[in-house]
Amino acid sequence: MKQVSIIIVTYNSEKDIFDCVDSIQRQADIPLEDIELIIVDNCSREPEPMFERLRQQWGKDIVLIENTQNGGYGQGNNVGIRKATAPVILIMNPDVRLIEPVFRYCLEQFTLHKSLVLYGFTQRQPDGRIGRATSWLSTIHPYIAEPLRFITGKLNMFYPKYMYITGACFFLRRVTFEQVGLFDEHIFMYGEEEDIHDRLLTVEGATMGYARHLSYMHLHEDPKDFRKETHDWMERNFKTLCYLHRKKDIPLKTTVNWAIMRNNISIWKEKVKAFITNGANKDRLNYYCAWKKKLESKLKSVQA
Numbered sequence: 297m298k299q300v301s302i303i304i305v306t307y308n309s310e311k312d313i314f315d316c317v318d319s320i321q322r323q324a325d326i327p328l329e330d331i332e333l334i335i336v337d338n339c340s341r342e343p344e345p346m347f348e349r350l351r352q353q354w355g356k357d358i359v360l361i362e363n364t365q366n367g368g369y370g371q372g373n374n375v376g377i378r379k380a381t382a383p384v385i386l387i388m389n390p391d392v393r394l395i396e397p398v399f400r401y402c403l404e405q406f407t408l409h410k411s412l413v414l415y416g417f418t419q420r421q422p423d424g425r426i427g428r429a430t431s432w433l434s435t436i437h438p439y440i441a442e443p444l445r446f447i448t449g450k451l452n453m454f455y456p457k458y459m460y461i462t463g464a465c466f467f468l469r470r471v472t473f474e475q476v477g478l479f480d481e482h483i484f485m486y487g488e489e490e491d492i493h494d495r496l497l498t499v500e501g502a503t504m505g506y507a508r509h510l511s512y513m514h515l516h517e518d519p520k521d522f523r524k525e526t527h528d529w530m531e532r533n534f535k536t537l538c539y540l541h542r543k544k545d546i547p548l549k550t551t552v553n554w555a556i557m558r559n560n561i562s563i564w565k566e567k568v569k570a571f572i573t574n575g576a577n578k579d580r581l582n583y584y585c586a587w588k589k590k591l592e593s594k595l596k597s598v599q600a
Contacts, residue, residue: 297381297382297383298330298331298332298381298382299326299330299331299382299383299384299399299403300326300330300331300332300382300384300385300386300399300403300467301331301332301333301334301376301377301380301381301382301384301385301386301470302320302331302332302333302334302385302386302388303334303336303373303376303377303380303385303386303387303388304316304317304333304334304335304336304376304388304389304390305336305337305338305369305372305373305376305389305390306335306336306337306338306340306343306346306390307337307338307339307340307366308340308341309340309346309390309391310340310345310346312390312391312515313335313346313350313390314349314350314353315393316388316389316390316391316392316393317333317350317353317354318353319392319393319394319395320333320394321353321354322394323394323395323396323397323398323399324397324399325397325398325399325400326399326400326403329357331399332357332359332380332381332382333354333357333358333359334358334359334361334376334379334380335347335350335358335359335360335361335376336361336363336372336373336375336376337360337361337362337363338363338365338366338367338368338372339362339363339365339366343362347360347362359376359379361375361376361379363375367481367484368481368483368484368485369463369479369483369484369485369486369488370478370479370480370481370483370484370485370488371479371481373387373478373479374478374479374481377470377473377474377478378478380470382470383406383469383470383471384402384403384406384467384468384469384470385467385468385469385470385473386465386466386467386468387463387465387466387467387468388464388465389463389464389465389514391464391514391515392464392465392512392513392514392515393512393513393514393515394512394513395420395511395512395513396510396511398417398507398510398512401507401510402415402417402467402507402510403467405505405507406467406469409503409505411501411502411503412469412503412504412505413468413469413472413473413496413499413502413503413504414461414466414467414468414469414492414493414496414504414505415466415467415468415504415505415506415507416429416430416454416461416462416465416466416467416504416505416506416507417429417465417466417506417507417508417510417511417512418452418507418508418509418510418511418512419462419464419465419511419512419513419514420511420512420513420514421513421514422513422515426449426450426452427514428449428462429452429454429461429462429464429506430448430449430453430454430459430460430461430462430506431445431459431460431462431489431490432444432445432448432458432459433458433459433460433490433493433494434490434537434540434541434554435541435544435546436458437554437557438554438557438558438561439557439561442558442561452508453508454504454506454508456493456497456503456504456505456506460489460490460492460493461489461493461504461506462489463488463489463492464512464514465512465514472496472499472502473492473496475499476495476496476498476499477495479492480495482539483536483539484532485532486529486532486533486536487532487533487536487537487539487540488536490540491540491543494544530587534555534591537551537555538551548598549595549598549599552591552594552595552598553595555591556588556591556592556595559584559587559588559591560588562584563581563584563585563588566580566581566584567581569581
């Protein structure tokens, strides 16, 4: 039996996936034959050349799936998970690079702690700084959660009751994740992690862990069009936030109000940066100001 099934969802990911797989091969501290690598392609333009190169890179044991639809990040992962045979799953983005061995230690935690359902580890940026591997739940007031997120991010801390592991790279116990229904496919992309966190903790006795001493790298390229990239990200995050809060019976008015508060914090931070950099970040500042107007307009429509 395989020890771990790695699920990677691709979408026109040729610039990332081969280096991602290479990092798995280089950093594997368990036999490669004990790793089940599953690649699910979400309707890329030309997946077959990528698949052929992956066969050559990994070997015939690789599981390659052409998804019949691009149903989003969660739906693609669900397709892969349903094919998985190992008791532990590693969800991994194609722009992740393993930079040290992690398998032996993390898999041992699932063996030692039968209650463990999710296990994360430190995210690094390409320059070595700590990335955003954890975040505070959206049900905590923004003016409390955002300062705490800054502190816990700098100190690389994780409190499972109030925080969730972000989705670039983390381990799951397969049987428990199947028990709670896998990824919610109503969420196309962004925000899945909080929903996973909440549903897993409904399982009696379930625990989550975080290995501060282990790291992976998550690549973040500067978008060519910041406004377009940020617009897409913010719109989808807000849509997911409304959906998650609706599931928790939180009024839409509260959701929008809290989104405005979070955006206000972003505006304050960008104003400080603008003062320090003499306005070098004006695109970011202008975007958050424009997004605030959209949210305020949404709030008026909710209150009407």
